Amino acid sequence: MGGNAFNKHSPALPTPRMPPEIYTKILSQTLDTLRKHYQHVGSPIEAPGKPDFGDIDIMVASPLSRDFDTLTAPPKTVAENLSKTLGAAASILESGNPTINLAVPWPAEEVEEQKYVQIDIHVCKDSKDLTWNLFHAAHGDLWNILGTTIRPFGLTVNDKGMYLRIPEIELLDRKKSMIFLTDSPSQILAFLGLDESKWWSEFGSRRQMFEFAAGCRMFWVKEKEVEGEEEEGGVGDVVGEVEGGVGGQEGGEKGKKKLKHNDRQRMAKRPIFREWIEEFIPLLREEGWCGECKVTREQVMEEAFAKWGVETEYEERLRAWRLARHEDELWREIKGSIPEDVDPPFRGAAIRQLKVVIMEGEEWEGTVPDAAKKSEQGFHDLEVVKKFVLDNWKKAGEVGWERQQKRAMEGMKAKAEKKRKVGEEPKVSVS
Structure with missing residues (x-):
């Protein structure tokens, strides 16, 4: 604390x-x-x-x-x-x-x-x-430093272990995007290309610790942009992600602008992390450490699959996420395809009836419509769904309204019968 x-x-x-x-x-x-x-x-x-x-x-x-x-x-x-x-x-x-x-x-x-x-x-x-x-x-801010290096490659290390993030999920739900890889320090350091023998001893200076962090196989320094290159529109991170890979460590004033919010907070509170960004990375650029990234996020993912056997879990998590997103989109498609100026109770009855047909598999006029059929992966054809709703929402409303009225009548009868039975029960007198 x-x-x-x-x-x-x-x-x-x-x-x-x-x-x-x-x-x-x-x-x-x-x-x-x-x-x-x-x-x-x-x-x-x-x-x-x-x-x-x-x-x-x-x-x-x-x-x-x-x-x-x-x-x-x-x-x-x-x-x-x-x-x-x-x-x-x-x-x-x-x-x-x-x-x-x-x-x-x-x-x-x-x-x-x-x-x-x-x-x-x-x-x-x-x-x-x-x-x-x-x-x-260990080593105070070293994991903050390494975190900015490995993050664009889809890796996260927290207080439980190292995780691989699923790109399609992480922007909307970071927690669900994380696939556990390992909590073995030896495996993590080896995967990052860091010398474990040096990890378990105190570094003699900050420079030594920074050089150790720079030895991570995912670290590289971005060359200075030539005069006239676009300087705005940063990627939102000190190590910006680009198509097919990642940008290099930048540091300095420009690198600070691309830090994520949490990293900017660390800059204000953690002197060692601030020194890494403001001084050490620019120093490396001056000393000629610039180069090209030797690994991509996709390669890191494939290596993680091979090392820890998480490909099946990764695929299942991604499929479940896509299906959940698809069902949300499907539900919005059903509701959004019915005119909003329709009488609300009738519109509600139509939506509910279309839901049981399209999403729950109830037959429509004696058959299962194409709108209710799914691909092998479990997805509906949203264009087919939209056409079915537009063509049949009135009929669905009539069927749904009739069912709703029938359920209401049955409920009233059941309530009246219960009340009648209670009234017929003999009263017990207490002498």
Whole structure:
């Protein structure tokens, strides 16, 4: 939470940013203590060159006793035990959140007035979950940087794993567009062309970290546009997508204009990400890193199919999406082909009757009309549907209206019969 969890605590507890020596001291002490209660304990590798720290993030898994196990003890009890063990002045636990915030006193010899260090302990499901969280949180903003590189190739890495996005779906429903590939750090780094041995060590400088990110096989730098080339109409991303592939990293002022909204927010809040965009990419252009992209989004998709066997899921998800969109369009076609100035109750009856014939397969005049027939993929011919509706909406309205009246009469009779039976029931007298 960036060291701000206890701002709203009652009373508020000051948790100022820590210099490196305080961060290192408290981190080491906390890890040593937690290893007495958990089999797996770790802290994400920090980004290089940080002048100070807002909080301390720690991951734990496989508790060694019931007192620290959220599966056998109430989470509140576990939070209290952690708070007591680490000497915290206060703790925060939100329902459903696996992270426990603790306010631990600042080292007494380092402070004149009382202040605290915020420690965020993330309770992981198991060692695999812990490894993934350490991987995903490593090096601060590095995944923000890599995210802008791999996004145009249809890849997304979030707190669960790496996903392949379906282009046809993602603009309208990003979540439904995502096909899970893997949560293996080794597989992800290999697929991106990054050296795993370097990942698990802290980089000596930001330049080293940036050069590591630039080693991704999907990274390339776009050449400067020649004078007079169109500069407006950006593609909405720092690495713009183009027909058949992707544009290169651009950076600088022009690249900033093409950032997505979330990336622009990161620029304002994350100094390392801002340095990557404003300084490092332009520097690479000056140093002659410009070139051509060696892989396309389609190639990445085919490689993902071959590596993780998700082609069938991809095709089924896309087909289901297309069918759902088609049914929406079909329904709009049925309703939109009936004049709007028709008496509303009669128009409603016509729409409902046409729906049961075209979309639900009820026979029309003793046969199934062509408008109700589907292709092998499950699609209707919308032109045939439109013609059928235009030719038959009046008759459908008459049939639907008659059915509606019949149902209404049957409902009234059923209600009257129920009322009659209730009236005939013998009354029980109480003496």
